[in-house]
Amino acid sequence: MPDKNVLVLGGGVAGLSAALELASLDIGVDLVEKADDLGGHAREFSCKAVGKCVKCGACVVEEKLRNVILHPKIRVLRNSQVEKVTKSDGRFSVTLQRRHENASLDCEADAVILATGFKAFDPESKPYGYRLFENVITNLELEQMLKYEIQVSRPTDFKEPERIAFVQCVGSRDAKLNHLWCSKICCGSALRMARRIKAIQPETDITFFYIDVQTFGKDFQTFYEDVQKDVRMIRAIPGDIFKTEDDRLRVIFFDTTSNESAEELFDLVVLSVGLTPGEDTKPLAELFQLEMAESGFINPSKDGVFVAGTAQGPMSIAESVASAGHAVWGAVAYLGV
Numbered sequence: 001m002p003d004k005n006v007l008v009l010g011g012g013v014a015g016l017s018a019a020l021e022l023a024s025l026d027i028g029v030d031l032v033e034k035a036d037d038l039g040g041h042a043r044e045f046s047c048k049a050v051g052k053c054v055k056c057g058a059c060v061v062e063e064k065l066r067n068v069i070l071h072p073k074i075r076v077l078r079n080s081q082v083e084k085v086t087k088s089d090g091r092f093s094v095t096l097q098r099r100h101e102n103a104s105l106d107c108e109a110d111a112v113i114l115a116t117g118f119k120a121f122d123p124e125s126k127p128y129g130y131r132l133f134e135n136v137i138t139n140l141e142l143e144q145m146l147k148y149e150i151q152v153s154r155p156t157d158f159k160e161p162e163r164i165a166f167v168q169c170v171g172s173r174d175a176k177l178n179h180l181w182c183s184k185i186c187c188g189s190a191l192r193m194a195r196r197i198k199a200i201q202p203e204t205d206i207t208f209f210y211i212d213v214q215t216f217g218k219d220f221q222t223f224y225e226d227v228q229k230d231v232r233m234i235r236a237i238p239g240d241i242f243k244t245e246d247d248r249l250r251v252i253f254f255d256t257t258s259n260e261s262a263e264e265l266f267d268l269v270v271l272s273v274g275l276t277p278g279e280d281t282k283p284l285a286e287l288f289q290l291e292m293a294e295s296g297f298i299n300p301s302k303d304g305v306f307v308a309g310t311a312q313g314p315m316s317i318a319e320s321v322a323s324a325g326h327a328v329w330g331a332v333a334y335l336g337v
Contacts, residue, residue: 003028004335007094007107009082009284010115012040013057013317014309016064017324018113023073025332030107031074032096034081034280038065040117042317046146048192050199055217056192057317058147080105081280085287092304111304111331114284115324118275118310121171121179128167128241128271135249136241139166139190139272152197152204154268156247160201161267165251166190167238168210172274172314179274181295184314186272188216191227193270198230207232207266209253216316241269275314306330 004027008019011033019029037043043065045058068074077096083104084095092109120140123130130136134155137145145152154161168190172183187210194206208231213224238253248265255262277296285292290307291299297313300306308327309320 004110004337005030005108006111006113006331006335007032007092007109008113008115010040010117010309010311011035011038011076011078012115012117012309012320013042013061013064014117014311014320014324014327015040015113015115016061016068017321018115018308018328019068019074020064020071021325021328022331023071025328025337026073027332027335027337029074030077030109031068032077032080032082032107034079034099036078038068038076038078041120041140042320044140044144044147045189045317046143046193046196048146048189048196050195054192054223055318056189057321060317060321077105077107082284082287087304090304110335111306112288113306113308113324113327113331114288114290114298114311115308115327116278116280116284116311118314119278121274121276123170123271123273126170126271127239128170128269129243129249130271133241133243133249133269135161135243135247135267136269136271138170139186139193139270142193142270143189146193146196151201152268159267161204163205163207163264163266164194164197164268164270165238165249165264165266166194166206166208166270166272168208168272169237170271170273171276173211174274179276179295181274181314182214183272183274184214184319185216185275185316187214188316190270190272191224191231194231195227205232206230207234207264209234209236209238209251211235211237275310278311281311301327301330304331304334306334 079099080096083097236253306327308324
């Protein structure tokens with residue numbers, strides 16, 4: 001049987017996982033990534049361990065990245081995007097545009113796995129002052145702060161915030177935006193970050209504004225009961241955030257216990273932004289003649305094209321890895337190897 005080759009589009013955790021599984025089966029892989037680096041969003045996630053591993057998945061990407069780079073069956077093509085696709089006699093001919101080289105490259109593949117990831121919701125349109133008030137940041141920006149800096153600090157003066165507010169479901173579960181889906185990872189990520197902040201900055205007061213809490217991990221109930229000892233939980237989503245004259249943030253919300261409007265002051269506000277379809281999702285779906293869900297994510301596989309990770313919809317790192325495995329075995333069955 002002649003050698004088989006699979007084109008994997010997307011170098012995030014799902015794409016890396018798919019490439020490694022295919023290569024372990026002695027199948028050649030062209031791993032295509034439009035950015036300069038592999039790893040996607042997950043590479044920027046911080047370790048949230050407090051005393052012991054909390055299974056957040058942040059360490060998974062670096063190990064997979066090293067193995068992909070070293071594997072002889074995987075050819076990595078960075079700064080590349082799909083420009084043209086044709087299919088003949090069961091094989092795909094794909095033309096890639098090489099961004100920095102101002103040149104194109106033709107690839108042949110027996111199957112394709114789309115693992116193009118997600119785009120983080122831009123909260124600038126929400127009434128929370130993002131990009132207007134420097135001390136309003138996203139959960140992804142906090143992830144980077146926890147990963148690369150010694151402590152969590154306010155962008156305006158680099159001081160440790162005395163009071164931090166996490167605001168959940170920003171860009172998710174929002175009928176006005178027609179974003180009706182839960183982004184699934186936000187609750188776990190935010191609560192684990194809150195707990196880590198309390199471990200390294202125990203004097204910090206943390207409040208968590210939420211609709212309801214999405215369960216995560218097999219030890220969720222124990223973790224959730226424990227984290228509530230350190231984090232004040234308020235079941236409400238703020239309506240507005242304003243900056244005060246002394247550079248604090250006034251958060252206005254509806255207090256369900258008193259049934260009245262309430263407001264509190266915070267030094268830093270973290271917006272847990274939702275996962276939305278990636279910029280490449282629609283054009284790639286059209287090129288490969290795939291159906292799209294109403295949400296804008298891609299429906300499952302069709303005719304030799306398989307979908308993995310958050311290109312299908314919101315999921316955690318662990319779920320993305322599992323999804324990549326499912327796509328690989330679908331491709332293997334399709335190829336008959």
